[in-house]
Amino acid sequence: MAHYVIRVARQAGIAALFVVAALAGTLSGVLFAAADDLPQISALDDYAPSTITRVYASGGEVIGEFATERRTVVAFDDIAPTLRQAIIASEDAGFDRHFGLSISRILIALAVDVAERRYAQGASTLTQQLARNLFLSFEQTAERKVKEAILAIQIEKRFTKREIFTFYANQVYFGHGAYGVEAASHLYFRKSAKDLSLAESATIAAIIQAPEHLSPFVDPRRTRIRRRYVLQRMADEGYITRQEADQAAATPITLLGQPTPERSIAPYFVEEIRKGLELRYGAKRLYESGLAVKTTLDVVLQQAANRALDHGLRALDKRHNPYRKPRRNIVREGLEPESVTLDRWSRPVADGDIVPAVVTAVAGRTSKKSSDGTIVAPGTARLRIGAYDATLGRAAFAWTRKTGAGDLVEPGDLIEVRVMKVDETTRTLTVSLEQAPAVEGAVVVLDNRTGQVRAMVGGWDWMRSKFNRATQAYRQMGSAFKPFVYTAAIDHGYTPATILVDEPVSYLPGPNQPPYEPQNYDRAFAGPVTLRWALEDSRNVPAVKVTAELGPAVVADYAARVGFGETFPPYLSIALGSTETTLLETTSAYTVFPHQGVRMKPYSVVTVADRDAQSLEENRPEPHDAIRADTAYILTSLLRGVVLRGTAAEAGRTFGEWPFAGKTGTMDEYTDAWFVGFDPNITVGVWVGYDEKKPLGRGETGAVAALPIWMDIMQVYLETRADRAHPPQFVAPGNIVTVTLPDGRTESFISGTEPR
Numbered sequence: 001m002a003h004y005v006i007r008v009a010r011q012a013g014i015a016a017l018f019v020v021a022a023l024a025g026t027l028s029g030v031l032f033a034a035a036d037d038l039p040q041i042s043a044l045d046d047y048a049p050s051t052i053t054r055v056y057a058s059g060g061e062v063i064g065e066f067a068t069e070r071r072t073v074v075a076f077d078d079i080a081p082t083l084r085q086a087i088i089a090s091e092d093a094g095f096d097r098h099f100g101l102s103i104s105r106i107l108i109a110l111a112v113d114v115a116e117r118r119y120a121q122g123a124s125t126l127t128q129q130l131a132r133n134l135f136l137s138f139e140q141t142a143e144r145k146v147k148e149a150i151l152a153i154q155i156e157k158r159f160t161k162r163e164i165f166t167f168y169a170n171q172v173y174f175g176h177g178a179y180g181v182e183a184a185s186h187l188y189f190r191k192s193a194k195d196l197s198l199a200e201s202a203t204i205a206a207i208i209q210a211p212e213h214l215s216p217f218v219d220p221r222r223t224r225i226r227r228r229y230v231l232q233r234m235a236d237e238g239y240i241t242r243q244e245a246d247q248a249a250a251t252p253i254t255l256l257g258q259p260t261p262e263r264s265i266a267p268y269f270v271e272e273i274r275k276g277l278e279l280r281y282g283a284k285r286l287y288e289s290g291l292a293v294k295t296t297l298d299v300v301l302q303q304a305a306n307r308a309l310d311h312g313l314r315a316l317d318k319r320h321n322p323y324r325k326p327r328r329n330i331v332r333e334g335l336e337p338e339s340v341t342l343d344r345w346s347r348p349v350a351d352g353d354i355v356p357a358v359v360t361a362v363a364g365r366t367s368k369k370s371s372d373g374t375i376v377a378p379g380t381a382r383l384r385i386g387a388y389d390a391t392l393g394r395a396a397f398a399w400t401r402k403t404g405a406g407d408l409v410e411p412g413d414l415i416e417v418r419v420m421k422v423d424e425t426t427r428t429l430t431v432s433l434e435q436a437p438a439v440e441g442a443v444v445v446l447d448n449r450t451g452q453v454r455a456m457v458g459g460w461d462w463m464r465s466k467f468n469r470a471t472q473a474y475r476q477m478g479s480a481f482k483p484f485v486y487t488a489a490i491d492h493g494y495t496p497a498t499i500l501v502d503e504p505v506s507y508l509p510g511p512n513q514p515p516y517e518p519q520n521y522d523r524a525f526a527g528p529v530t531l532r533w534a535l536e537d538s539r540n541v542p543a544v545k546v547t548a549e550l551g552p553a554v555v556a557d558y559a560a561r562v563g564f565g566e567t568f569p570p571y572l573s574i575a576l577g578s579t580e581t582t583l584l585e586t587t588s589a590y591t592v593f594p595h596q597g598v599r600m601k602p603y604s605v606v607t608v609a610d611r612d613a614q615s616l617e618e619n620r621p622e623p624h625d626a627i628r629a630d631t632a633y634i635l636t637s638l639l640r641g642v643v644l645r646g647t648a649a650e651a652g653r654t655f656g657e658w659p660f661a662g663k664t665g666t667m668d669e670y671t672d673a674w675f676v677g678f679d680p681n682i683t684v685g686v687w688v689g690y691d692e693k694k695p696l697g698r699g700e701t702g703a704v705a706a707l708p709i710w711m712d713i714m715q716v717y718l719e720t721r722a723d724r725a726h727p728p729q730f731v732a733p734g735n736i737v738t739v740t741l742p743d744g745r746t747e748s749f750i751s752g753t754e755p756r
Helices: 004-035 040-047 081-090 102-115 127-137 142-158 162-171 182-190 199-208 220-236 242-251 267-281 283-288 300-322 395-399 476-491 531-536 541-548 552-561 572-576 582-588 628-645 649-655 702-719
Strands: 053-056 060-065 292-295 354-362 379-386 388-392 416-425 429-432 441-446 453-457 499-504 527-530 598-600 603-608 616-618 623-625 661-666 672-679 680-690 734-740 745-751
Touching: 040 142, 053 267, 060 267, 060 572, 081 127, 081 162, 081 199, 081 220, 081 598, 102 395, 127 142, 127 162, 162 182, 182 199, 182 379, 199 220, 199 242, 220 242, 267 283, 267 292, 267 453, 267 603, 292 623, 300 702, 379 429, 388 416, 395 429, 441 582, 441 702, 476 531, 476 541, 476 552, 476 572, 476 582, 476 628, 476 661, 476 672, 476 702, 499 531, 499 541, 527 531, 531 541, 531 628, 541 552, 541 572, 582 598, 582 672, 582 680, 616 623, 628 649, 628 661, 628 734, 628 745, 649 702, 661 702, 672 702, 680 702
Parallel strands: 053 292, 388 429
Antiparallel strands: 053 060, 292 603, 354 379, 354 416, 379 388, 416 429, 441 453, 441 680, 499 527, 598 623, 603 616, 661 672, 672 680, 734 745
């Protein structure tokens, strides 16, 4: 019997050896076949994953980012120890002991997969995950798993554990477009990975398993459950105590970031930068190579321009347009006004902010009780703004000329309000009704001495329209072109004291054409006037007569000299700004006056560097002689008069002795309103109009629609000036003489042209 058992055992052993040999042979064949089709691990020697191209303002503030994968690569020592421990404990506790594969985990996973007849259990180490993330797909096949195992072993043979973990920590995905621990730390907690607390580290590690579902922005309850597991694993591995794990698990998850990148303060400017970079470096390098782009933008001036344009367009819209019914109603969408949440409500609210509000109750002629028990007074509405409540009273919507809130809104409407006062004690806001303006506008701020673009706004709202009205919209300038008519005149012997006759005129443009008979804004004529007064009061007829005397071709040539890119047709109507150009070109042309006749080519990018801080591009000011310095000074003096006594006198009354100069512009039927003004340092151009050429409203001249926006910007600009008590002055060339005229006024002349 014993002999029989031994014989059977021997035969079984031989059979087992054959099976093992067969399996080994099969496995060897599979490994051999797979190994011939593997990527080169040596590629990791020059590890350079896709990183973020960042655009910086002149002060170093980030104003834009471009990336296919939002990633910032960090070193091992720049990752908090608690974060390293949390990832290892929850994802691969044996990381420091295995050779790339965990045999015990593989056997357990294999048993589960066989029992359930599907890929139910993962067994990947951090090294395998790294191999998959870098070189392979995520398909669940045996071939992929074999390749993954081979690659993991090769990675372990070539790199240290420290290097492997660093690769992994920079490569893994954390949801919402964030790759790597540094990007994740900034996304969720607005801090660097090296500064994370234990609870924050465990939260980041908890997301790895399924970022689409475990993100605290998506499902904070599931995040907390997974975080508790991570902390338990850290305690099991001896990284922390049970008490520390319990304390961290009880810590609330306080998110400081946003699931989507914050909007740039200068989206139109940043888009201009993006287009230029893509043209010069290509899309792949722009979005994957982590360029550092330093620009000319001044954050303070940009924010001032944003606010000023928004305020000015809203004010104009209220003057001429009725209140438009809200486009969105929460109730009609099947939501409850008391429970809905909006992204803007997660950020602080301050006086002056314009925020979305949900109408929760509206009272008609009698009072009404809202759902929270609050009595809503007759003719008013109750609003909810996140954790705050507000009342929309009659004073808040007086501009609509309606007598009751029920004429404007209904429960569930999503509206805009301006915060007038915040009461943190009662958690209430005092508000006024707002609406998105239908009118558009643009602003450009240039540095006179360098041509640097210090601020740019291309429209009321980037999300509404990506069309950049500062660089892409060609509009008629109106009277804003007149300074260039008088530039040609001064160069051809005219002076500020030259007498021009403002009287009816008629020109025959050609055979079978009706006569051209220009009119003044007020449809009246002033008779003999000085050239200075004609420009200050923006008289049309004198400008046309000067153009006729000089020749329209001469005036068109001066337009080209100061930088207008389009060839202006040599017609008399050129004097009144009938030709079209952009706000950027117009603002740049005006800089020749304060900069002694020299035009600096506008530019926005100062330097571009690659991810290794190697310089790729460096730009400097590019000067172009445009007009004579003495002519430029005379025009500056004339435009200073426009601000002190002329169509822009409101600015003169507001800013006093500060040396501002500029010119308003208004097109026929009030379709376009302009103001371009400057001091010795900067020039600011403002345009207001509809995209579709139609009237802004009766009386909406450059002085009414555009000048107030310019003044709001300049008010902020002056607050930044340390020399406000001692204003800078326009420098006069040596051949400028000052003469006292018979009426007692002083006037500047180019030497030799002054009256005798």
